[in-house]
Amino acid sequence: MTVNRNQMIALGVAMALVAVTFFVAGRSCDATPVPVYLVDHAGIDAGPGEAEIGGRLDAAIQAGVLRMDQIEDKFDEDIEAFDANQRAEYERLRDGGDLEATARHLSEWSRRRKLDGGM
DSSP: OOOOHHHHHHHHHHHHHHHHHHHHHHHHOOOSOOOOOOOOOSOOOOTTHHHHHHHHHHHHHHHHHHHHHHHHHHTHHHHHTOOHHHHHHHHHHHHTTOHHHHHHHHHHHHHHHHHTTOO
16 A cells, blocks of 8 residues: 555644644643532521611611601591591501501591591
8 A cells, every 4th residue: 555645745734733632632631629618507697787787777677667767747636537447557567667657547548537527
């Protein structure tokens, strides 16, 4: 079997491509071990932000309570005029934590009461 010049060039190019492929593949392999992370499941650590978050939450709750007190002071006469069912509905709204819905309820009740002649 004889090998001509074109076949020798093709064989040389193929061998060069194989050599480059192995060189590149060998460079991307790293012998350093992959780090193993151990997770300690001892608990949740909120860090120093826990006190700050608690303070903000307390401040927001206190601001909401203060705002609700102001709204109730404004509608004090109307709240006194509630019957048992109306008081239960008002308490349900107030305990639900939706300040805007509670304020709307009081405002609507006050407007209806004034339209009806003050009942």
